[in-house]
Structures are given as C-alpha cells and as structure tokens.
Amino acid sequence: MxxxxxxxxxxxxxxxxxxxxxxxxxxxxxxxxxxxQRLLGKGHNLTERLHDVTAHAEMQAITAAAHxxxxxxxxxxxxxxxxxxxxxxxxxxxxxxxGRVVWGAHDPKRGFSRVGPLLHPKTRFEGxxxxxxxxxxxxxxxxxxxxx
Amino acid sequence: MxxxxxxxxxxxxxxxxxxxxxxxxxxxxxxxxxxxQRLLGKGHNLTERLHDVTAHAEMQAITAAAHxxxxxxxxxxxxxxxxxxxxxxxxxxxxxxxGRVVWGAHDPKRGFSRVGPLLHPKTRFEGxxxxxxxxxxxxxxxxxxxxx
Numbered sequence: 001m002x003x004x005x006x007x008x009x010x011x012x013x014x015x016x017x018x019x020x021x022x023x024x025x026x027x028x029x030x031x032x033x034x035x036x037q038r039l040l041g042k043g044h045n046l047t048e049r050l051h052d053v054t055a056h057a058e059m060q061a062i063t064a065a066a067h068x069x070x071x072x073x074x075x076x077x078x079x080x081x082x083x084x085x086x087x088x089x090x091x092x093x094x095x096x097x098x099g100r101v102v103w104g105a106h107d108p109k110r111g112f113s114r115v116g117p118l119l120h121p122k123t124r125f126e127g128x129x130x131x132x133x134x135x136x137x138x139x140x141x142x143x144x145x146x147x148x
Numbered sequence: 149m150x151x152x153x154x155x156x157x158x159x160x161x162x163x164x165x166x167x168x169x170x171x172x173x174x175x176x177x178x179x180x181x182x183x184x185q186r187l188l189g190k191g192h193n194l195t196e197r198l199h200d201v202t203a204h205a206e207m208q209a210i211t212a213a214a215h216x217x218x219x220x221x222x223x224x225x226x227x228x229x230x231x232x233x234x235x236x237x238x239x240x241x242x243x244x245x246x247g248r249v250v251w252g253a254h255d256p257k258r259g260f261s262r263v264g265p266l267l268h269p270k271t272r273f274e275g276x277x278x279x280x281x282x283x284x285x286x287x288x289x290x291x292x293x294x295x296x
Binding site for chain 1: 195199200201202207210211214215217218219220221234235236237238239240242243244263264266
C-alpha cells in the first residue's frame with residue numbers, strides 16, 4: 001500500500017514553507033516537524049522581519065512542535081528542512097534529542113556537518129531529498145537580491 | 149579614573165539574571181548584552197517555563213538586544229554570560245557577528261570550545277570571570293533538584 005505521508009510528502013510541506021519565506025522577502029528555507037502522520041510544527045526563515053538571526057526555519061518549527069507537545073523533547077519526531085541545518089540549529093536539535101533529521105540541499109559553507117557530529121548520538125539524519133529544487137530556490141532568491 | 153561599567157559590573161548583572169532564573173526554578177544561567185555603557189538586552193534560562201530547549205539565556209539576551217537596536221548584527225556589542233555558551237548559542241552568536249563574548253564558568257561537557265572555533269572570526273572571547281560563583285550557583289541548583 002502506498003504511504004501518502006512519506007518523506008517526500010513532508011519535504012514538500014517544508015518546501016511550501018520555503019516558498020512562503022521567499023514571498024515574504026525572507027531567505028527561502030522551510031521546515032516541518034512531524035510525529036507519525038501528524039504535523040507538530042512548521043516554520044520558515046524570519047530573520048528579516050524579526051531582526052533576529054536566531055529566527056531560522058528549524059528554530060521556528062521545533063519551538064512550535066515543543067509547544068504543541070507541551071514538552072521539550074522531540075525524541076519521536078522527524079524534522080524536514082529544505083537546507084542542511086547550520087551550527088546553531090544543529091545545537092538546538094541536539095538539545096531536543098530529536099529522532100530524525102532529513103534535509104534537502106547540502107550547505108558546504110554553513111552546514112553543521114563540516115564542523116562535526118553536532119546532533120545527538122541517537123538522532124538519525126540524511127540529506128539530499130529535494131536538494132535540487134531547494135538549492136535552485138535559494139540561488140534564484142539571492143540572484144534577485146543582487147540584481148536590485 | 150575608575151570605570152564603574154567595567155567587565156565585573158556587567159558580569160554581576162548577568163549573575164543577577166542567573167539568580168532570577170534559580171528563583172524561577174530554571175537552570176541558573178544569566179546573560180546581558182551591552183554596547184559601551186548601555187544595556188541592550190538581558191535574559192536568563194527559560195527552558196522549563198517555555199518548554200523550549202532553545203530558550204537559553206544568551207538567546208534571550210541577543211534577541212532582546214537585536215530588537216532594541218532594530219538590526220540583526222551586534223558587531224559593537226559584548227555578551228556577558230555566567231556559563232560558557234553551548235554549541236547552539238555559539239552558532240547564534242556567530243550569526244550576530246558580536247564583537248566580544250565574556251563568560252563565567254567553563255563547561256567542559258557542553259561548552260562550544262570543546263568542538264572548535266564556532267564564533268565569528270572577528271569575535272573576541274574570554275572565559276573565567278566570576279567562574280567560581282557561577283559554577284557554585286549551578287551546582288547548588290542541581291544538588292537541590294536531586295535532593296527532592
């Protein structure tokens with residue numbers, strides 16, 4: 001039987017968040033946090049609107065998810081995010097003890113994996129799902145910014 | 149001439165925030181962000197009240213400071229925090245490009261410096277100011293928690 005709530009489904013939801021970020025003039029990165037078939041939290045970059053460098057998509061999504069659960073830990077949850085998390089977000093994910101992280105585009109310059117194993121030892125992770133679409137969206141955004 | 153707004157003065161302000169955290173049942177870590185003689189932001193750990201692992205003292209203080217400034221970057225500012233920042237907070241401080249970070253107690257287990265140079269290359273940093281008082285406050289807090 002087909003699973004309508006597979007990784008591709010949830011990454012598309014994260015990508016929708018990235019599109020919403022772009023439309024708001026924010027760096028187009030989006031994220032969702034899921035347990036089983038339930039969406040616990042979603043978010044996109046809000047660093048411009050909030051004047052807050054900590055307002056990354058992942059931070060919004062995990063804060064929303066923890067609020068929904070009424071607890072700090074996300075051990076049963078999966079985060080889907082369109083770009084490899086940065087060091088700050090990986091550090092935050094460490095504290096949540098999240099079960100799994102799936103990202104889209106790799107970020108060789110700012111991604112956490114260049115630094116080392118920053119996630120919790122129990123967190124499974126993989127990258128590359130919808131990587132091209134996510135990378136293209138970012139590139140188009142920064143190209144349009146430079147063109148101004 | 150004596151400078152009444154020296155490092156010791158501001159670290160005492162951060163320590164006051166740590167005491168407020170303890171009195172609220174939160175892990176006693178406090179922080180302030182300062183430019184020149186002006187306090188831009190302050191905060192203490194709120195992870196319990198907010199059910200949010202990202203609600204560290206530093207995150208509260210830099211978010212408040214950026215809000216006060218109306219801008220994302222804290223290149224002229226100094227953060228005083230009673231405990232060495234974790235990986236998440238160091239990653240956040242990187243994004244702020246903060247001018248200087250001064251911490252109290254070292255954190256060999258969760259502090260960022262065990263991982264590597266996570267702060268911005270332009271950020272100066274040092275630890276050990278009011279280290280004993282800050283460490284004692286944390287130890288007393290965790291001892292009282294275990295004693296319940």
